[in-house]
Amino acid sequence: MDSIVRGTIGQEAQGRPDDPATPVRARRVFYIPGYDPIHPRRYRELYRKESAAQAELSNYRISLQPQVPARKGAGQRPYGWQVTGEIDGQRVQTEFSVLVWSDIVRDSMDASIVGTYLQLIRTAWIYIASGTLGRLMQLRKGPVIAALYPVGMLLVQALLALLLLWACGAAWAAAMARLMGQVPWFALLPGWGVGVVAAGALLRWFKQQDGKFFAYYLMHDYAYSAASRGENPPELEARIAAFKQEIAAALVAGDIDEILVVGHSSGAHVGVSVLADLIRVGLPEIYPEIGFLTLGQVVPMVSFLPRASRLRSDLQYLSRRDEIAWIDVSAPGDGCAFALCDPVAVSGVAPAGKRWPLVFSAAFTQTLSPARWAALRWRFFRLHFQYLCAFDQPGDYDYFRITAGAQTLRQRYKTRRASASRIDVPVSKYTSVSPE
Numbered sequence: 001m002d003s004i005v006r007g008t009i010g011q012e013a014q015g016r017p018d019d020p021a022t023p024v025r026a027r028r029v030f031y032i033p034g035y036d037p038i039h040p041r042r043y044r045e046l047y048r049k050e051s052a053a054q055a056e057l058s059n060y061r062i063s064l065q066p067q068v069p070a071r072k073g074a075g076q077r078p079y080g081w082q083v084t085g086e087i088d089g090q091r092v093q094t095e096f097s098v099l100v101w102s103d104i105v106r107d108s109m110d111a112s113i114v115g116t117y118l119q120l121i122r123t124a125w126i127y128i129a130s131g132t133l134g135r136l137m138q139l140r141k142g143p144v145i146a147a148l149y150p151v152g153m154l155l156v157q158a159l160l161a162l163l164l165l166w167a168c169g170a171a172w173a174a175a176m177a178r179l180m181g182q183v184p185w186f187a188l189l190p191g192w193g194v195g196v197v198a199a200g201a202l203l204r205w206f207k208q209q210d211g212k213f214f215a216y217y218l219m220h221d222y223a224y225s226a227a228s229r230g231e232n233p234p235e236l237e238a239r240i241a242a243f244k245q246e247i248a249a250a251l252v253a254g255d256i257d258e259i260l261v262v263g264h265s266s267g268a269h270v271g272v273s274v275l276a277d278l279i280r281v282g283l284p285e286i287y288p289e290i291g292f293l294t295l296g297q298v299v300p301m302v303s304f305l306p307r308a309s310r311l312r313s314d315l316q317y318l319s320r321r322d323e324i325a326w327i328d329v330s331a332p333g334d335g336c337a338f339a340l341c342d343p344v345a346v347s348g349v350a351p352a353g354k355r356w357p358l359v360f361s362a363a364f365t366q367t368l369s370p371a372r373w374a375a376l377r378w379r380f381f382r383l384h385f386q387y388l389c390a391f392d393q394p395g396d397y398d399y400f401r402i403t404a405g406a407q408t409l410r411q412r413y414k415t416r417r418a419s420a421s422r423i424d425v426p427v428s429k430y431t432s433v434s435p436e
Contacts, residue, residue, distance in 0.1 A: 040102065050400075247261065297337060334383050
């Protein structure tokens with residue numbers, strides 16, 4: 001179809017999808033979640049609920065349908081759903097696919113209580129001894145506090161367990177002293193034994209309640225990348241290769257006007273490597289417009305580590321490619337993201353001729369009503385997902401217009417300027433883009 005024809009790399013072909021005369025009719029969205037062990041149906045239900053809310057607020061229509069079955073012999077599709085958008089008088093069909101790595105996340109979280117505390121020691125040492133933590137503190141305070149939170153919370157839990165152990169032992173010793181006067185050392189052992197059992201039970205209770213505290217979850221998150229000092233573990237490299245193949249197959253489907261890759265949180269740096277690998281191997285002569293949308297990214301937590309040369313190389317490479325349009329959206333109100341930090345620039349790998357990403361703010365204080373902002377501002381993890389949700393007063397960022405509307409990502413933001421308050425100076429101590 002003429003709406004997907006492009007010329008050679010760096011040249012624009014007539015009839016590109018970002019031409020106003022050729023609106024998007026069909027889109028494929030590949031969503032890459034962050035470090036999340038939950039089944040991808042969570043994202044389908046979130047999209048269903050929030051798209052309905054945004055459609056009502058903004059006076060357009062969005063509906064969801066089940067995923068279209070794969071053609072016989074075509075292999076299994078990733079988990080997904082169909083979206084029909086009727087926005088600004090244009091009807092668009094979008095197929096959503098979630099690129100799943102939650103199984104890898106679950107496996108990485110399968111650590112005992114003792115194992116988690118060993119992770120704490122190792123992760124803290126890597127970030128502090130390498131100087132990475134000090135460099136990250138020069139950026140936004142929110143994500144650094146979020147990184148320190150599980151360390152502090154786990155230490156508090158350990159301290160409470162030790163206090164309980166001591167209290168049991170002391171109480172037993174006092175009771176024995178009243179009964180026996182001088183107490184031999186072996187008579188104290190039952191009290192300390194009860195204390196050990198009680199302390200262990202308390203630590204297990206804290207772990208069971210981690211859905212409220214998030215200490216274990218965040219510790220496993222930071223430990224996953226830190227364990228290899230920023231180098232992708234083999235299982236993640238294999239999954240990146242599989243993601244690349246999924247997107248490559250969609251590029252030659254012949255009936256799509258835009259491929260849109262969305263990376264949220266840790267999914268942003270996964271998406272960077274997927275798209276860099278995809279472009280390096282070469283794109284077909286004819287392919288759809290390619291958009292890359294990163295939301296609430298935490299790239300510096302990985303790219304600042306000593307052995308993250310693969311990610312830094314991918315950031316540098318992708319930042320100057322004409323084949324994509326890369327938009328990075330965050331908000332200072334999101335304490336779990338490196339808000340308005342240009343991930344390429346702060347990582348110290350911005351090349352001459354850098355084009356991407358375009359960094360701007362979702363401006364929660366302006367796009368959420370005062371009442372809603374007041375209700376959400378201290379719910380840090382909920383705010384980290386706000387990019388995927390409805391806004392009371394959406395500005396030029398509307399997730400549902402982007403994913404279900406008739407404009408490509410490139411056209412939607414072709415005149416948008418980067419936020420003046422973005423951070424785009426090199427901060428990372430490690431800037432090598434070659435494997436060590």
